[in-house]
Amino acid sequence: MNKAINICREDIFEHLKLSCQLSKILEGVMTCKIIQAKVTELGITLNSEELQQAADNFRLNQQLHTIEDTQAWLQRHHLSIDDFEYLIYTNTISRKLVEHLFGDRVEPFFYENQLNYAGVAMYEVILDDEDLAIELFFALQEGEINFQEIARQYTTQPSLRRSGGYRGIVSRRELKPEISAAVFAANPPQLLKPIITSYGVHLILVEEIIQPQLNEQLRIQILGDFFANWLKQQIEEAEIIIDLNNDNLNRRKIMSGNGNL
Incomplete structure (x- = not known):
């Protein structure tokens, strides 16, 4: 029992x-x-x-x-x-x-801040070694290797490795300022020079800049x-007052015309 x-x-x-x-x-x-x-x-x-x-x-x-x-x-x-x-x-x-x-x-807010809602379709690989990043950058420029091969070799995150480093469409607000400035100044498709941040050295291929539109989702x-x-x-x-002894659980009863929602 x-x-x-x-x-x-x-x-x-x-x-x-x-x-x-x-x-x-x-x-x-x-x-x-x-x-x-x-x-x-x-x-x-x-x-x-x-x-x-x-x-x-x-x-x-x-x-x-x-x-x-x-x-x-x-x-x-x-x-x-x-x-x-x-x-x-x-x-x-x-x-x-x-x-x-x-x-x-x-x-009005959207049109005043629409640059913040721009997006970018981009590929990215983050490396620990600046010299390696520069070497790979020139190799990409010369066509000796493609971005997908670099992602497969140097990306530890499984989803990015499988997608060849493609991050999808990323909003400006999701990017660190130093990356955002370079990305949105690009002329796609464009490979950016390696960018150093606190996360490491970023190799970025800008595929497309997505201009913002005030759709229902946004x-x-x-x-x-x-x-x-x-x-x-x-x-x-506000001031919080916690009352565990309050038994007043009455709620406004909201019904449709036929008595059932």
């Missing part, structure tokens, strides 16, 4: 402390409270159609195609139907708040950056 194990909220709290996860959890809780307070202040609401669409999208993303799938998912995550409704509400109202606060800032990224900075400031200015 299996033994019953009782777990109370104090046990959970103590485990979070001892596993050094409490700070992350507290930040998440504070984020939810800050969002709800701002939503209330601004009077932002959701209608039943918005909630229903959000619930349908969530099920689709989680591949919850049947009622049984949804019930199993809820059970796996220890959630009730009310919890699920509140989860959908929280996610959806958060996105609406982000759009309200920062939606009109995205386009718009979401910029909105996320705005929101993250705003939340960080709100959290830094």
Whole structure:
């Protein structure tokens, strides 16, 4: 017979402390409270159609195609139907708040900072020996060896070795300043002279410069950056009061017109 194990909220709290996860959890809780307070202040609401669409999208993303799938998912995550409704509400109202606060800032910000969102398709090998890097650079220029052969011989990272040193499309912000300056001044396709950084000596072949476009993916990224900075400031200015004896677990019940999300 299996033994019953009782777990109370104090046990959970103590485990979070001892596993050094409490700070992350507290930040998440504070984020939810800050969002709800701002939503209330601004009077932002959701209608039943918005909630229903959000619930349908969530099920689709989680591949919850049947009622049984949804019930199993809820059970796996220890959630009730009310919890699920509140989860959908929280996610959806958060996105609406982000759009309200920062939606009109995205386009001006992009055009003021679009160079930071440029990308480059590039090959790279990092060496420890500057003399070897210079020797390989001239060998590449003379056509005595190709970049893929260098990557196979001198790259220790398996994925880069298999791809012949190809890093894919890398954004300007992902590159160290000294590398970024040289890469985005290149006239592709161009092999750059070896560049020395704290990581080693970089051999780089610039294949293509990708000019930035304000598509939906980048718009979401910029909105996320705005929101993250705003939340960080709100959290830094907040005072944390932890009350383990507060049994008020009432939540706003968000239902669609037919009573089911």
